[in-house]
Amino acid sequence: MKKLIVLLTLLMPLSAFASGGNVHLDKADYDLTDKASLQNGAKLYMNYCLGCHQMQYQRYQRAFDDLGIPMALGQENLQFTGEKPGEHIKNAMPAESAKSWFGAQPPDLTLVARVRGADWIYTYLRSFYVDENRPFGVNNVVFPEVGMPHVLQELQGVPRKTTEQHMVDGEMVDRYVGLKSDGTGYMTPDEFDGAVLDLVNYLVYTGEPTRLESENIGRYVMLFLLLLLVLVYLLKKEYWRDVH
Numbered sequence: 001m002k003k004l005i006v007l008l009t010l011l012m013p014l015s016a017f018a019s020g021g022n023v024h025l026d027k028a029d030y031d032l033t034d035k036a037s038l039q040n041g042a043k044l045y046m047n048y049c050l051g052c053h054q055m056q057y058q059r060y061q062r063a064f065d066d067l068g069i070p071m072a073l074g075q076e077n078l079q080f081t082g083e084k085p086g087e088h089i090k091n092a093m094p095a096e097s098a099k100s101w102f103g104a105q106p107p108d109l110t111l112v113a114r115v116r117g118a119d120w121i122y123t124y125l126r127s128f129y130v131d132e133n134r135p136f137g138v139n140n141v142v143f144p145e146v147g148m149p150h151v152l153q154e155l156q157g158v159p160r161k162t163t164e165q166h167m168v169d170g171e172m173v174d175r176y177v178g179l180k181s182d183g184t185g186y187m188t189p190d191e192f193d194g195a196v197l198d199l200v201n202y203l204v205y206t207g208e209p210t211r212l213e214s215e216n217i218g219r220y221v222m223l224f225l226l227l228l229l230v231l232v233y234l235l236k237k238e239y240w241r242d243v244h
Contacts, residue, residue, distance in 0.1 A: 028122035030201040041202025055089035057110040113207040157185030
């Protein structure tokens with residue numbers, strides 16, 4: 001019985017654990033064919049995420065080539081410490097210092113979309129809110145008490161929890177209804193959601209850079225197998241015609 005429980009636990013989707021409970025995840029309608037979205041996502045990542053989170057299994061040059069970014073333009077605008085295009089996407093943050101500042105070393109994000117899922121990341125990045133009791137002054141609905149600042153706050157503005165009063169058992173109580181920005185960010189709410197979606201799109205790409213190519217090859221394989229099935233069926237009929 002214990003072995004069965006362990007097996008079932010391992011077979012459960014990672015997303016079941018990722019949300020940290022019954023948290024609603026918004027749908028991330030990313031599009032890996034949208035080069036403009038991927039390019040903007042790469043720009044956002046390099047400017048707001050790379051300072052803490054490496055992508056040590058992805059190379060700059062591979063990203064530039066796949067996303068249609070000219071090499072010279074990519075080096076000028078997306079590489080900030082003089083790395084060569086063929087190098088992996090790393091930062092200079094010392095591991096021990098990171099543990100001291102954040103309580104744990106910020107994880108590498110090359111495969112985060114495959115581990116957490118696009119919907120989780122999309123919802124998480126839009127779920128920070130002010131919490132003066134936390135070290136960085138913010139908390140997160142999806143990942144409570146996460147040791148991470150709201151790095152996109154200058155884009156979104158300062159988000160706060162909003163509540164409405166409802167009658168429960170004859171008593172008025174405050175019920176959480178969502179988050180609302182104070183409007184001090186550079187972007188409108190719709191623009192911010194679009195920017196986060198671009199960032200998620202880029203993270204999905206880095207998790208599996210060959211995905212579009214693999215899907216395209218898969219279509220040809222399926223077509224070949226269908227044609228082969230027809231030929232095998234006709235051959236079977238021809239072979240057994242004299243027998244029957």
